[in-house]
Amino acid sequence: MENLIGLLIAAPLLGAAVLLCGGRRLDRVGHWIGCVLAGASFVIGVVLFAHMLALGGEERTLREHLFSWVPVGGFQADVAFQLDQLSMTFVLLITGVGTLIHVYSTGYMEHDERRRRFFGYLNLFLAAMLLLVLADNYLLLYVGWEGVGLASYLLIGFWQHKPSAATAAKKAFIVNRVGDMGLSIAIMLMFTTFGTFAFGPVLASTDRASEGVLTAIGLTLLLGACGKSAQVPLQSWLGDAMEGPTPVSALIHAATMVTAGVYLITRSGAIFNASPDAQLVVVVVGAVTLLFGAIVGCAKDDIKKALAGSTMSQIGYMILAAGLGPIGYAFAIMHLVTHGFFKAGLFLGAGSVMHGMNDEVDMRKYGGLRTYMPITFVTFGLGYLAIIGFPGLSGFFSKDKIIEAAFAKGGTEGWILGGVALLGAAITAYYMTRVMIMTFFGEKRWQPDAEGNEPHPHESPKSMTIPMIVLAFGSVFAGGLFSLNEAFVKWLEPVTSFEHGHSPLSAGAVTGATVAVMVIGVALAWAQYGRRPVPVAAPRGSLLTRAARRDLLQDDFNHVVLVRGGEHLTRSLVYLDHTVVDGVVNGTAASVGGLSGRLRKVQNGYARSYAVSMFGGAAVLIAATLLMRAV
């Protein structure tokens, strides 16, 4: 059974190799190769899952040692996989949702002439993400981590003929590099502290290291997580990443990429548990991001960017939960999985809408689409109900647990975090209702474009609607199934450990509050967008709205502080180099040159001047001799 673990990664990797090296002769079948290999990986995942269920709770960790990668003295890096409950959850999410997105892409990318290449990149993305979650040491995880970064770069910039897409891809890559640096420093710190970077030994021996070192490792790990998961302060790439084709957005936001940060923090739980300071920073980052993303999501008129803000906010919830320690890890992962279902569904729905609307993304030019696209409307609507936490749907169970865990943090912190999480839930309900109303309700607002082509909204082909329907089922039922008898928590408990939090509020009160704020959010959005017609041109809006439209000035902040600051720093360093360093070198050269110029004049070639120096020298010698004698 263990031998199958390698195959999980090998299948999509083979797909990527075949599709990217196969050339044009594969153009007609390439997308099916991609789907089949992604599906094969999912099937292997299910087989392993079934095998794992048959084992006892503590024996469910499967290992496969492939080969020794870098055996140098005390430095042992192995290519070895570890499949435990946490990895298994990710494997099923990645391959399951990933396969659905592959199928969807066969319809969505039908008219793109570079479709084969697109599927090659998608397969590469899956392979890298699987490597990331299956690695049994941090160095191999880092390989997958970088692979994910590469694949996201290739996919975000897939339409690289558009300058905006090329720029967005570069931005995502560069911002991710900052986070990657954090992760690589964390790995180096681990190696110097523990002498190894395999999960088992590192996480089992956290008591050997001082708390300061553990805090440093935790914070650098968090920096890495912030980059991949688009958390403040490294969040700026996520909105621009919408330049990629919509299935890519779904893949990045639901199954791969942004979930990597949550995985990293949950996997390294032992390090964070031992360092309360690092944990505090994690929850603060999560809480700030959850509000940040939600506020940005409220102001965007671009349907994909509104959803991107929402992802940022939901990942904020997960990071917040992961920062709470053993009371939160399981819920972070549970929310991650339910979010994987409904966010993939929402993005695929958005793609379906765009597909029918000539790639228009401005929600102000949608309206009343529910009659034109009934299947998209229903599946998107179910995803919508799930994300706002409508009682009984997936998002309700997972988000409610996170809010409860936040209150259970205890003390003032608990109240603040719980309040922030509740506020986030209200804003989530508001912006998602806004998206829903602007897209599917009200009057139709679309007009002919510049060339006079009026969009003819129509339902998407089956290849696109079927994945959406499957995901809608997940959005509805996953949360309930996971919460049944606390099945999900018990499943993860051997890996992440679990403690029941002691919330100052009763579970019923938290649930009531969650539902109440959701209703308030929905009502506010309905009052603003449902009761009166939505203007086609965006109103000027308040100061906050305008700031939120510009992603709360994150790019401006980065530009002023980092770009300008960097430029000034570079310029002053260049100035320093020119004046001081070059000055010393050039000054030495010039003074030696000048001195030699002077000395050269002595060598004038006249015999008598040489004679003078000879006589002078002799006179000095004689005088010196006489003087010495006299003394």
Added chain:
Amino acid sequence: MNPVNYLYLSALLFSIGAAGVLIRRNAIVVFMCVELMLNACNLAFVTFSRLHGNLDGQIIAFFTMVVAAAEVVVGLAIIVTIFRSRHSASVDDASLMKL
């Protein structure tokens, strides 16, 4: 007569020769001044030989004469060669270390 006076004469001749070497430009005159300096030295050697009552100084004087004769041969040959190529015997013209 006090032999020390010969030493004074020797110093005088040496100074005249040295001054000539430094001041004059004609290579022949410079050459003759060099000879004058050599001979001033010879005079000093012989005088010291007389003062000390042994023959060492006189022997060295002979050596000096031999060296001077050899030097005259080489020196005059150089001067004649320079004169042929430059039509001048001025030492200042020969300041470039080449013909």
